[in-house]
Amino acid sequence: MKLGEFLTEKNIKLNLASKKKAGVIGELVELLSVGERIKSMLKDNLLKREKMGSTGVGKGIAIPHCRSVLVDKLTVIIGRSKRGIDYDAQDGKPVHLLFLIVAPPQPQPLEYLVILGEIAKLSKEIVKHPDILKIDEKERFLNVLFDIERKLEKRGK
Amino acid sequence: MHQQLELLIMLNDLDILVKESQNKNMRKKEESYGFKLVHHSVELARAREEIVRKLDKNLYETYERLMSKYERALAPVVNGVCYGCYMRLPIAETTQQNKNEKVSTCINCGRFLYWIG
Numbered sequence: 001m002k003l004g005e006f007l008t009e010k011n012i013k014l015n016l017a018s019k020k021k022a023g024v025i026g027e028l029v030e031l032l033s034v035g036e037r038i039k040s041m042l043k044d045n046l047l048k049r050e051k052m053g054s055t056g057v058g059k060g061i062a063i064p065h066c067r068s069v070l071v072d073k074l075t076v077i078i079g080r081s082k083r084g085i086d087y088d089a090q091d092g093k094p095v096h097l098l099f100l101i102v103a104p105p106q107p108q109p110l111e112y113l114v115i116l117g118e119i120a121k122l123s124k125e126i127v128k129h130p131d132i133l134k135i136d137e138k139e140r141f142l143n144v145l146f147d148i149e150r151k152l153e154k155r156g157k
Numbered sequence: 158m159h160q161q162l163e164l165l166i167m168l169n170d171l172d173i174l175v176k177e178s179q180n181k182n183m184r185k186k187e188e189s190y191g192f193k194l195v196h197h198s199v200e201l202a203r204a205r206e207e208i209v210r211k212l213d214k215n216l217y218e219t220y221e222r223l224m225s226k227y228e229r230a231l232a233p234v235v236n237g238v239c240y241g242c243y244m245r246l247p248i249a250e251t252t253q254q255n256k257n258e259k260v261s262t263c264i265n266c267g268r269f270l271y272w273i274g
Contacts, residue, residue, distance in 0.1 A: 120190035
């Protein structure tokens with residue numbers, strides 16, 4: 001399963017304005033192709049997931065995620081903040097890069113868990129490429145991301 | 158969207174979130190990816206109470222009955238098919254307008270329905 005299957009330039013916001021968790025999750029949910037009420041319910045759902053434990057996995061990365069009957073396909077949205085977000089991350093450090101995942105309840109958790117795992121693996125590799133925080137063009141940003149994913153695949157990690 | 162249907166969706170998504178976080182395999186998987194999960198959240202328990210307080214009593218009873226029978230009490234309908242039991246719903250239902258403006262159930266499995274598209 002490759003990120004390219006889920007990511008296009010439409011799913012990226014490179015200059016997040018908010019400095020707080022609820023604000024950035026709201027900004028990322030805005031990029032979903034669903035109605036306003038659905039966006040609000042999904043944001044609420046994602047914030048509820050955060051109550052189970054912060055999805056700020058450390059080293060400047062957060063992976064907010066949820067499954068809901070409100071969406072019919074798995075969607076990944078990427079957000080970046082050069083300034084950093086107060087996210088209550090596990091290492092207490094500001095978050096700069098977010099991968100938001102929303103997925104339907106069906107098929108059974110498999111696809112969702114696979115992509116969650118892929119992004120978690122990728123995020124560990126991304127921290128070795130701090131330049132990704134400086135890129136201002138979405139196309140270039142995506143290409144660098146896919147490149148990191150390809151290298152990761154080659155190494156069989 | 159019908160307000161009671163919204164509440165049912167919020168309740169179902171919340172219950173599944175908590176249920177999955179308590180599922181040993183799912184928990185193990187998420188933790189292996191670097192996530193840390195609490196065993197119980199007082200805030201989420203309160204959020205659930207708040208949803209249930211607003212929910213019609215009969216709907217809540219049906220919801221609880223469905224949850225004891227199935228993994229989910231609510232199923233999406235995609236292209237006229239209930240994604241709970243994968244049965245095609247009658248044309249009389251699929252051709253209705255504003256289908257999410259009322260609370261409906263699958264004639265086959267009884268799950269509450271949320272119509273997508």
